[in-house]
Every structure is written in structure tokens, then in C-alpha cells.
Amino acid sequence: MPRITLTIAGQPDDGLTRKAASELARLTGSVLGKALDATLVMIDYFPKERWFIAGQPLTDWGRNGFCLEVTLTEGTNTRQEKADYHRQAFELLADLIGNVHPHSNIHVLDCRGDAYGYGGVTQEYRYQHPRHLNEGDS
Structure with a gap:
């Protein structure tokens, strides 16, 4: 079960949120082999004037970020x-958001199976x- 957390610099945009959630879930399934029905996506927005790269806010750069x-x-x-x-997600988000600063970043976090899970069950237990679990839980 992947958990996808995306923070976008700027004001909330419902259309962008829905498109990014759908496309990231699809990409995660196709590239990383994760089940869509077990994929969690959370998207939030953060003000550009409080998002700093190299000591300058994105507003000074005239760029977007994620x-x-x-x-x-x-x-x-x-x-x-x-x-x-990494490559495909950056390309996807750069296309969706537009004019992104090259220091927008992606972290793929590997969590130990005995410390990560959902529904009260660890991935190690799964x-x-x-045989005790539903097919969509992997």
C-alpha cells in the first residue's frame, strides 16, 4: 500500500488536485506495481511566499514547486x-503544474514491513x- 503525499506551492486548485491524485495513483501502479485500490493519495498546498529555495521564496524565482x-x-x-x-513523476508533475523550479523534489521512502501497514495490520503480517487477506491488500 503506497501512501502518496504531494505538496504543491500555490493556492488550492480542485481541478489540479483531482488530476494529480488520479495521475499519481496510475503512475505508481504502472511503474511500481502497486494496487490502485490500496493506494492513498493526500494533496496539500503551501504558500509560494513561504516556500524557499536557495534562500529565496518561489515568488522571487517566478516559479512553481512541489x-x-x-x-x-x-x-x-x-x-x-x-x-x-522519480523521472516519470517529475515529468508528470512538471507538466501538470507548469513552470516548476528544478529543485522541486521527490522522496521514495522505504519503510520496514513490520513498521508499516494499514487497517491495523502490518505489511510483514500480510x-x-x-491466505488470510483479501487479494487487493498486497
């Missing part, structure tokens, strides 16, 4: 898959007891 964090169970994706995801 920070994307994707939480995965450790060991479920290869280095190459994560590198591909791995150890697959």
Missing part, C-alpha cells in the same frame, strides 16, 4: 523501478499470512 513523498514497503521495488518513478 514536494512528492511516496511511502513503500522496503524491498518491494528495485532501485531501477524507483529511478524510473506477507507472512497471505
